[in-house]
Amino acid sequence: MDLDDEGRLLNVFWADARSRAAYEYFGDVVTFDTTYLTNRYGMPFAPFVGVNHHGQSILLGAGLLSNEDTETFVWLFRMCLDCMNGRAPKAMITDQDRAMKSAFAIVFPKTRHRYCLWHIMRKLPEKLGSHAQFNAGLKIDLQIAIYDSHTNNEFEESWGQVIAKYDLHGNKWLQSLYEERSFWVPAYLKSVFWAGMSTTQRSESMNAFFDGYVHSDTTLKEFVDQFNNALRKKVELETMADFNSNNQTIPCVSHFNIEKQFQRLYTNAKFKEVQRELLGLMCCNCSLVSTEGCILKYQVLDEISTDDHIKTLNFCVYYNEEEVEVKCTCALF
Template sequence: MVGGDSVAMMECFDKMQTGNQIVFHAQRLDEEGRLKDVLWVDARSRVLMRTLWLACMNNRVPKAILTDQAAAMRRPLAEVMPNTVHRWCIWHIMSKIHEKLGKCARYQEFVNPLKERVYESFDPEEFQTRWAEFIAEYKLEGNEWLQSLHKESHMWVPAYVKEFFWAGMKTTQRVESINRFFDGYVNRKTKLHEFPQKYCMALDQRVRDELSADARCSKYLRRLVSGFKFEKIFQKL
């Protein structure tokens, strides 16, 4: 911790905290006094975190939650939030299609029909019927990956979870969005002491984007999906 980037980064945190006492930071050192890791939370994120924590303390848990297929998360979520609808990120699943099925015969022929059955089935019964027809037509009965997905259809197929409110989300906002979050701010040459400042700049841009999205949301009509007349009525309302 003598000189160099580590001290410069700590000084940066001190300046951030001087301007806003809500900012939090902490660091751990090893036995020889070298920086092991560092944690900081900007003011806006900390306020949001406090709000969520108070909500949970008042038993106001989320009505729905999106995760990847990590088995380690499923049981704890069921125990801690038994009334919360748990859904898997469909983007993570569909992005594996080429990896899992790319070597199958007729892959190029069935990849789009597969996506169509997943995204365009209107209810669970229709999905099950179309899925069975798809498996039989392309002779994929022995594919273990498809079998495992089918057993957990209720966790990821839109037809099963569309009855619940998802605030327009169907993925965990895509892994690559984290990379895009830092585009133009951080690269491989960014120094350690520069990272907190660059992060704050990226976060400010995200806030501006959110405000802009909120403003646009009030100006434009939602796209019709089902084609039913009552949806047109809701669109006008």
């Protein structure tokens, strides 16, 4: 607890034994969000949320804050770090809050920081909606530059073309986004494990989960009691998923030995993700395009269905025969 000079409560951080144990397993990637107001004092509820081996959102710790300035975030992050035996997350997703970013750099200097991509994209109509061509190409071209660029150079080139095509050189919001591109553009973040997350949606889904237990008139004492009830429900859901994974075998959809290996090792939820990828192989066309020493380069064409058409994606896969190592431009493997 953080108290002021007169002994009044300013900020609180807590994590129970279950959350601390979960952090040992699933604390590599954490999302952090403060958009949820929980009590009559207007103190933002600030959950640290991760994802477990079933793909479920799990609470790793939480705070109630009296302020959202750098000093407060520094205090909260340090309390979290102390609680987790000094082990910082490898990667963390937040919104673009400046005070949060400053505190992050102070407390987690070696943790890879990422901005919530959904929050950024949601601002497009507000910031660029007045442009005459926003719905006549600008919005789509920006999305293509952001989502379809596999390398930093590809993004730089596509972004530059969009800025020139729509005469956006003087747009300060786009300029500020470009200056911080390493914090949010997917191409710049591929080398880091993100547990399948690019947004703080996990935090927001956790907020929605707590809606069934707390509301704006909940007192602090009631909040703690209800918080424990909510956590108990989360534990029940994970225990049920563990039981199902241990006692139910999902049949394989192919004859690939690699699928059988994942069937033995993965939880049912994660194994289903593998099966979706295997089924997606049916749409891939692979061809050898060059050989340099022990490095073989393959081109892989993948067709995916969007709302209104079929889109073809082009990936390069490199196979090192000597090291028996595979690398792909998607960087997901």
